[in-house]
Amino acid sequence: MANEEPKKIIIDTDPGIDDAMAIFLALQSPEIDVIGLTTIYGNVYTTLATRNALHLLEIAGRTDIPVAEGSHVTITKGTKLRIADFVHGTDGLGNQNFPPPKGKPIEQSAAAFLVEQAKLYPGKVTVVALGPLTNIALAIELDPEFSERIGQIVILGGAFSVNGNVNPAAEANIFGDPDAADIVFTSGADILAVGINVTHQVVLTDADRDKLAQSKGKFAQYLCKILDVYFSYHHDAYDTKGVYLHDPTALLAAVNPSLITFAEGIVRVQTNGIMRGLTIFYNKKKRFAEVTEWSNQPSVKVAVTVDAPTIVDLAGTAEREMSREMQWQSCLPRHCIDVFQQSINLPSTGFQAHRISVILTPV
């Protein structure tokens, strides 16, 4: 991997504490060239997402990276947005009230920027979408060739065969704009969805945070400040002793797909009613007699298992040590994981079978 050209990545983001982790990870990784951040509502409103994106780039000393502001409303022009400030704090970054950034977003909208970059580097740009999918759907609407021109869209979103985190049906990013999500999932682009069936297996524990706190690394120090609110929320909302690394998992899956396994099939999104935001994966194992809403739709990839210990390790290492190169060689080859096997032991990586999903496999 070392000799390959760095992967061009645009992060579509609503920062967000785990967004901040993912952005720092990306900026730390020699395998990635972050060519832009685009912003969206979700964890905060879009205006604050833009401000936070600019702020995070200033913290990282990367003000050379452009920030394009995204949509303030859903794809159907909905203004009743669900903002998860109870997860991330009212400022989105752990109620730290950082001073406003000096930088400004570029003039172009997020969707126009996405379209332009995909045209400039056909097949070479990966979008890592960490919030609701409005900007991506707008890019698809703006340019009918966007889906073909974009290299890959890695979506942090969906709850495949598991309960959601907004309600039992829906995961937050898909719930944020289900119509946009359905447009993206059926667009024909090369899509990898990393849902909470996978990210809920990637836990940064209280002990991991203590390790981070002992580090003098710039990112570690910063993150320890903002992580408190995220930990309190998880302690209240879940029985897990730690926090879920949603956004870092999606980012790392984009950089190194061998960290996950995936199934291929067709995803549709419920856009109304009590199951609004539900993602339903069709594994193509049955030939239905009737035409269904899944018939003749393009296939996407849906993450099924994850090498959780390696992701937590990579995230921790990169955040702790500013200049350390990531150790991709410790990653699991995809073919090593048999999702049907109940007990897997891969001693070379310390991979623990119980930390991967064997019950939730939409294979």
Ligand SMILES: O=c1[nH]cnc2c1ncn2[C@@H]1O[C@H](CO)[C@@H](O)[C@H]1O
């Ligand atoms: O309980 C929740 N409600 C709303 N958003 C959440 C919650 N937990 C995490 N996230 C945010 O939504 C994405 C994952 O669904 C993550 O980006 C996370 O920051």
